[in-house]
Amino acid sequence: MNSTAKAEKKKRKFVTPKTAPYIFIAPAVILFLLFTVYPVISSLILSFQTTTGGVTEFAGLDNYRRLFNDPLFYQALGNTFIILIIQVPIMLTLAVLLAVLMNSALLRMRGFFRVAFFMPAITALVAYAIVFMILLDENYGIVNYALSLVGIDPIAWLNDPFWAKVSLIIAVTWRWTGYNMVIFLAGLQGISKDLYEAASIDGAGKIRQFFSITLPQLKPIFLFTFVLSTIGTLQLFDEPFILTGGGPNNSTLTISLYLYLNGFRYFDFNYASAIAYVLVIIIAVLSWLQMKVAGDKE
Amino acid sequence: MTTKKKTTNILKKIGLYTLLLIGVFISVFPFYWMFIGATNPSGQIFSIPPNLTPGDHFFENLRNLNETVGIWRVMMNSLIITLVFTLFSVIICSAAGYAFAKYQFKGREAIFFALLLAIMIPYHVTLIPLFQLMADLGWLNTYQAVILPNLAYPFAIFLMRQNMRSLPDSLLEAARVDGAGEFRIFFTVVLPTMRPALAAVAIFLFMFQWNNFLWPLVVLGSSDMYTLPVALSSLVGLSRVDYGQIMLGTTLSTLPIMIFFLLLQRQFISGILGGSVKE
Numbered sequence A: 001m002n003s004t005a006k007a008e009k010k011k012r013k014f015v016t017p018k019t020a021p022y023i024f025i026a027p028a029v030i031l032f033l034l035f036t037v038y039p040v041i042s043s044l045i046l047s048f049q050t051t052t053g054g055v056t057e058f059a060g061l062d063n064y065r066r067l068f069n070d071p072l073f074y075q076a077l078g079n080t081f082i083i084l085i086i087q088v089p090i091m092l093t094l095a096v097l098l099a100v101l102m103n104s105a106l107l108r109m110r111g112f113f114r115v116a117f118f119m120p121a122i123t124a125l126v127a128y129a130i131v132f133m134i135l136l137d138e139n140y141g142i143v144n145y146a147l148s149l150v151g152i153d154p155i156a157w158l159n160d161p162f163w164a165k166v167s168l169i170i171a172v173t174w175r176w177t178g179y180n181m182v183i184f185l186a187g188l189q190g191i192s193k194d195l196y197e198a199a200s201i202d203g204a205g206k207i208r209q210f211f212s213i214t215l216p217q218l219k220p221i222f223l224f225t226f227v228l229s230t231i232g233t234l235q236l237f238d239e240p241f242i243l244t245g246g247g248p249n250n251s252t253l254t255i256s257l258y259l260y261l262n263g264f265r266y267f268d269f270n271y272a273s274a275i276a277y278v279l280v281i282i283i284a285v286l287s288w289l290q291m292k293v294a295g296d297k298e
Numbered sequence B: 001m002t003t004k005k006k007t008t009n010i011l012k013k014i015g016l017y018t019l020l021l022i023g024v025f026i027s028v029f030p031f032y033w034m035f036i037g038a039t040n041p042s043g044q045i046f047s048i049p050p051n052l053t054p055g056d057h058f059f060e061n062l063r064n065l066n067e068t069v070g071i072w073r074v075m076m077n078s079l080i081i082t083l084v085f086t087l088f089s090v091i092i093c094s095a096a097g098y099a100f101a102k103y104q105f106k107g108r109e110a111i112f113f114a115l116l117l118a119i120m121i122p123y124h125v126t127l128i129p130l131f132q133l134m135a136d137l138g139w140l141n142t143y144q145a146v147i148l149p150n151l152a153y154p155f156a157i158f159l160m161r162q163n164m165r166s167l168p169d170s171l172l173e174a175a176r177v178d179g180a181g182e183f184r185i186f187f188t189v190v191l192p193t194m195r196p197a198l199a200a201v202a203i204f205l206f207m208f209q210w211n212n213f214l215w216p217l218v219v220l221g222s223s224d225m226y227t228l229p230v231a232l233s234s235l236v237g238l239s240r241v242d243y244g245q246i247m248l249g250t251t252l253s254t255l256p257i258m259i260f261f262l263l264l265q266r267q268f269i270s271g272i273l274g275g276s277v278k279e
Helices: A002-014 A020-047 A062-068 A071-102 A110-122 A125-135 A142-149 A161-189 A193-201 A206-217 A219-234 A238-243 A255-264 A269-297 B002-038 B058-069 B071-102 B108-120 B124-137 B143-150 B154-164 B169-177 B182-193 B195-211 B214-219 B228-236 B243-263 B265-272
Strands: A049-052 A055-058
Touching: A020 A049, A020 A269, A020 B071, A020 B108, A020 B124, A020 B143, A020 B154, A020 B182, A049 A062, A049 A269, A062 A269, A071 A110, A071 A161, A071 A206, A071 A219, A071 A255, A071 B002, A110 A161, A110 B002, A110 B243, A110 B265, A125 A161, A125 A238, A125 B002, A125 B228, A125 B243, A161 A219, A161 A238, A161 B002, A193 A206, A206 A219, A219 A269, A238 A255, A238 B228, A255 A269, A255 B124, A255 B214, A269 B108, A269 B124, B002 B243, B058 B071, B058 B228, B058 B243, B071 B108, B071 B143, B071 B154, B071 B182, B071 B195, B071 B228, B071 B243, B108 B154, B124 B143, B124 B214, B143 B195, B143 B214, B154 B195, B169 B182, B182 B195, B195 B243, B195 B265, B214 B228, B228 B243, B243 B265
Parallel strands: none
Antiparallel strands: A049 A055
16 A cells, blocks of 8 residues: 555656656657668668678668669659659549539539549558459450440550550549549638639639639649659559559559569568668659749749 | 520539539449459359349358458458557557647657658658568567557657647646646546547548558568458469459458448548548
């Protein structure tokens, strides 16, 4: 009895308003140091080393030199950027148009439509990639069947270098358009009605209003979704892993997939770490550029 | 004049609904197709013209799926990992967010900035050292190897901090005057008042872990420890692919989330968007 009271007193002394914040952040900080800070530093070191026959030694920039002479790396980089440059604008355009339709005063049952469009965003990446693999099957897939009804020959969705990229773009667009639409819709609902009223008094039509009011007002949201989508696409892994395995002929090999293959198929941890760091630099530069471009226009 | 306006309005409405319904069809059809596939034998999924009605093969697919990947075990793995992760992560992240929002202490800005920076880092960078770390600890093929690395989820800490800032200081002071300790205040005053924010962050974290693929793929090597996404991806790699099983597997990984989503749409949408959209 006496000892527990003592312990309690000790405890109370230990947790004061002064020490409390440190105790509150301690678990997060310890986990963060162990599982984020340490690996980030460790992989930087790994990227400057090579391992042969179980012996690891310092190799300077060898891995990076090898990377810049590696045609497969360039192909992965190129594929990722092609997907990025085509997929992100298509998806964001679709998302904005959908959001504008959803914001129409004529629409009833907005909740139903929102749920339906958001549904893809809750599916597991692996699950939807598998479903798309089956939908897009060259011989028996339902997409080719539907196309055959309107007289279009079967398309080798997953077995042709060009169409495999298209398939990835379609899949990613399906998964994320509704997600972005909801963000845009919230942005649209935040635009003051007065702006539109003033514009229509001045005689501006709906299309004119869209370009001179809606789009400029949505700019911060565009930036937000653009940066998010860019980071997401640069890390694209689950879809190519399941849908195409990076093929045919490496036409859908992405940077992340190449990193995974080097790390966990060929067990070249050093080379994979160098790829990871190049990815970090690309993401940092692109994010910075996007912010800067957006900032300059203002 | 008014009748003309009325007809253009009706035309507009028809156009609007047609476009949106096409969109809804594209969004929802793959789900329907998945359910159809889950209840039909493999051959039926690829029949021409396609079969669009549910079949009676659900239980046979389930039996086969259980024989191939041990689906009950896999579901249990996914559930345990996701629930334990979500529970601990919510507590850890909200405690940190609370400290960042409501206390003055040395190093606060620096530590918070470091966490923010981590949001921008692709997780691939940590993949290989983390794998080595888990191997050194002898933790490959364990639940903790999947759960631990993301527990201190920087984005969740950030969200909790943003939300905690709206907490009135007077509430905390009143509790302190009443003699409540700092821990008591956190658990009995702060957490209950922040319930909506906690729910949104919990949904975000739950979805992240339930769908998490690359890390479990790397760290879980034996099939009895697989989570759902890893088990599903292993089915695709088999030489003789049974699509009935696969579609049932994807259904089982989607259905629980979908039901949950339909029940709690608002919290879900704001949760998955990381609370960036407030309703």
